Amino acid sequence: QVQLVESGGGLVQAGGSLRLSCAASGRTFSSYIMGWFRQAPGKEREFVATISRDGGITYYADAVKGRFTISRDNAKNTVYLQMNNLKPEDTAVYYCAADLSLYPRSRPHDYNYWGQGTQVTVSS
Numbered sequence: 001q002v003q004l005v006e007s008g009g010g011l012v013q014a015g016g017s018l019r020l021s022c023a024a025s026g027r028t029f030s031s032y033i034m035g036w037f038r039q040a041p042g043k044e045r046e047f048v049a050t051i052s053r054d055g056g057i058t059y060y061a062d063a064v065k066g067r068f069t070i071s072r073d074n075a076k077n078t079v080y081l082q083m084n085n086l087k088p089e090d091t092a093v094y095y096c097a098a099d100l101s102l103y104p105r106s107r108p109h110d111y112n113y114w115g116q117g118t119q120v121t122v123s124s
Helices: none
Strands: 004-007 010-013 018-024 033-039 046-051 058-060 068-073 078-083 092-099 118-123
Touching: 004 092, 018 033, 018 092, 018 118, 033 068, 033 078, 046 068, 046 078, 058 068, 078 092
Parallel strands: 010 118
Antiparallel strands: 004 018, 018 078, 033 046, 033 092, 046 058, 068 078, 092 118
16 A cells, blocks of 8 residues: 655746655555546546656646656655646646556546645636
């Protein structure tokens, strides 16, 4: 089992940047695929990005492609989400998630472990 704690959220103006971090407990972090999801008020949780166990494969939602970058440091048990050129529509609670799947996945129900979320607010 793994426990996840996100950090790095906050308030930023449109066009700005933030880097989210997700620290995982346990000694088997490299066994998990990792994903970032977000949920805006009144909307369903949606996929943002996912990364393979070794970091070699990444996938992004079309809405963030070219602006967001997911990465991981297995030595530090941490996954990151670098968010550039932020837009007001990126405002949401951002969650990291983990699963023991072999390959990166983009659906929330594919992940068994979730963090508590961190708020990102982008002002226009």
